[in-house]
Amino acid sequence: MNTPLPSLDEILLDAAVVTLPMRVKFRGILEREALIFRGPTGWGEFSPFPEYDDAESAAWLRGGLEAAWRGFPEPVRHRIPINATVPAVGPASVAAILERFGGATAVKVKVAERGQSVEDDVARVAEVRRLLPDAAVRVDANGGWDRDLAVDALTRLAEFTLEYAEQPVPDIAGLRMVREELRRRGVPVLIAADESVRKETDPLLVAREDAADLIIVKAAPLGGVRRAVDIVAQAGLPAVVSSALDTSVGIRAGVALAAALPELPYACGLGTVSLMDGDVTNTPLMPDGGYLLVRDVQVSDDLLARYAAPVDRTRWWMERLTRVHAMLAGQ
Known part of the structure; x- marks a missing residue:
């Protein structure tokens, strides 16, 4: 600080x-x-x-x-595009979850859940694509696949026109290998790094190693909005702002980060209050029409x-x- x-x-x-x-x-x-x-x-x-x-x-x-x-830096925009987030649920539960995200036109789908198979992932993504044929769909594995399984799974999931795949494998060398193999096969799936940015002692290593096409940044794990803005600038890669399953207080910091970045090419993963059945404010930061407004949060005693x-x-x-x-x- x-x-x-x-x-x-x-x-x-x-x-x-x-x-x-x-x-x-x-x-x-x-x-x-x-x-x-x-x-x-x-x-x-x-x-x-x-x-x-x-x-x-x-x-x-x-x-x-x-x-x-x-406090936060001055915003350069006053509303933030938001993606819906679909947990590792069965296809029958997808529609009800999407309804809570206020008309989002981008969707992040969790995959590689422990105890589930690639077939489960395919069924979930297929249902999202069926319900939202024009949406930007991305998947997030949270590092849950090994390298071979990641390549095979993303080759299968590519038929649903993925925007990108977030952290398919846990390590930076693996990200680079998966990215190169998908390119070799002609599979048009971009690779995004999340844990390989926020959990590394050097958050810029993934960019220097040419292991990702874009990075996921979160205000809290990176030490605040200003440090995250600086990391994005140094990395020189497109960035997606996401949350760490925060209350509206934490989401406010993510909104401030998304509002401060010079460029914001992708919808942000800041709608996760929609997955909660409680909050610390009577006016939660939940998306409306696919956007979050840049505003402060009043906490309720x-x-x-x-x-x-x-x-x-x-x-x-x-x-x-x-x-x-x-x-x-x-x-």
Whole structure:
């Protein structure tokens, strides 16, 4: 941060931990936990997934503190195109999920779910394409395939005219190999890097290795809006802004990132509040007509109370915040 790190007491002065129910299982969870806090410039969110260690979580705290203690850059656009997100559900559930995304004309479909097959993925993508024949469809494997399976699966899925495939394999060398093999076969599927940007110590390595056609950027895992904007500029690749299954407070940071980028060639994955059955605001950041407006979020005390995390989970998050804040203070 370019501003002084606030003290732990300042952060805790107006902080709360919430547990929000999901409408469908997403990323293997049915509840999403988040710690939110208020600072001089608004609300910030600290919600790294529980399995992330303190070192990885530090960037998430930087991002939340930027929002609450510094604010966001001036926007260059005032509405953001949004993609719908379809979890790893059966075809019969796809229509109901798409209805919640307010007329989005781009759809991200989760694939490579543990315990499922490529046939399941094909059926899900086929249903999306049947329902939305003109939509821009992209798939996200979250690194769930090995190299050979990724090539075979994407060759099959290419018949549905994919916009791109996000993180088909877990490593950068694998991304480069899959990208090259698809090109060799004449399969017109672009490769996007997500985890290979936000989980690498060097988020620019994937660009230097020529392993992707575009990058996925998320404000919280990259340490805030300004750092993410800088990474996009240095990478020199088209960027898609996405979320990490945030509350509307965290989505606000993603919207600020999408609004600050000089170019925004793809619809953004910032509509995931639509997958939740609760939020911290009475006016959630949910897409309408395929867009999110750039606006601030007013947090509701009543909703903080309704979705307050159990005592043991609140304690866990406060202890985690304490450790990660000490780590930032020592850097």
